[in-house]
Amino acid sequence: MTSEVVENEFEFYSKAEKYWKDVPATVDGMLGGYGHISSIDINSSRKFLQRFLRDGPNRTGTTRALDCGAGIGRITKRLLLPLFKTVDMVDVTEDFLTKAKSYLGEEGRRVRNYFCCGLQDFSPEPNSYDVIWIQWVIALPCRPAAQRHRGHQGQHGSGGGDHGRCGQQRLPGPGRGP
Template sequence: MAPDAKRHKPNTNTTSKPGSALGSALKKKAPPGPVYEKGIEYWDKVDASVNGVLGGYGEGPVPHIEQLSSRLLLLSLIPSLSPFPNPLTPEPTLRPLPSHRRTVLDVGAGIGRVTRHVLLPLFDDVVLVEPVDKFVREGYRAASEGEWRDLPSGTSNDLEQKRRVEQQRQDIKDGKGRGKRVRFVKRGLQDFDPREPVDDQAEEVGLVASPKGEIGGEGGCIEDEVVYDVIWCQWCLGHMNHEDLVNFLRTAKKALREGDDHYIFVKENCCDDAPGGVGQEFLDEEDSSLTRSHQKWVDCFHEAGLTVVREEIQQGMPDELFVVKT
């Protein structure tokens, strides 16, 4: 098992005691916040695999349950994303594709697990942003070599991959779909503006598209100023202090496409609120990240000018983990 990440700590009683390092009335200075460099150093020691980024829980049912719940939540809020009829969207085919390419930002994306299994099947374009070098390069390698189902490689000798490429090309010609694209960017979230994902602090790792050169729709991930239908943040915002987090959320809000069905999703672990329902946060020195309580997250959202439209608890997670909320 990889070293325990902050999200994999037991959800024990978090009531502060007088004189404790965090929340003490005797302390006049703010609690220590995350150190960006220490967080990168921690994750550099973790395997660039699903099991590694999930702290040892990647080989059981956790990733499948978690991914399915995320996709169902997306479809329930944005029914038009569904490519086929289902109980959530019984008549999606009656709604024509929008003129623009549906674009999503995946921040702190690791090796691209969420992009690969949750976002890419539903969206046209993904901007994948990750600060850990070996993670983002492993994601790019897997996608460019055809290991991601929605980005099959046209150069592969595998018959199933060739069939998928031809099917995507036919769907584009028939107006039923569009080629997929993922833009891989190495960058942290401090001072990050999603509208300009590749700035002077970022490295463009690469763009993977399939079928190559056959793309339908306007805009998307390679525009000079990118706008998003959805911004997805999962298990990464704990590495930001309060001020940086609020600033990021404010900037992310400005990067959303105008309309009623465009959202910022935040999926993170939550500890308990302090007595009286007061928000609190605790620093994990090992990976230099904060675990925030429910109310602390709500405080951050409101300070950033965001409104919480839905809240869900992730079911099916091991009992020893913090509660996961979206």
């Protein structure tokens, strides 16, 4: 039974990786053909997130955020970079992370790391993020990965609501060599 579960999990993530490799590296591609809802989504997400960033005893920090299933950086660019000093991005598709470097423009300098791996293989250091943003991708059956990411936020960190795999690998950011 255990080997069957592992094989099915491996098969699931392999299929997910293959699927995302065929998706165009565009906002429309990241949203499965629903690019026209991007602004509505960003505005709603900003309102949600700002509730945690207000002053108060349980205020979330604004130093570092993680964008899970980051794709080309739609959330990083329009939601996280305006609110946080630095952002790390993790995505299964190397082409998306490569495209993100141009899509993000000048603000992309504040992206510290581009991690190319599936969330099931990603284990950030404890307390390394004020916010871990997991949106759209959380609908996929990747719950064990989401559970692992709990506790990797700071004391008052929070997590918010695109994928699957390529061995954890840090890609060089702008101005950084391999």
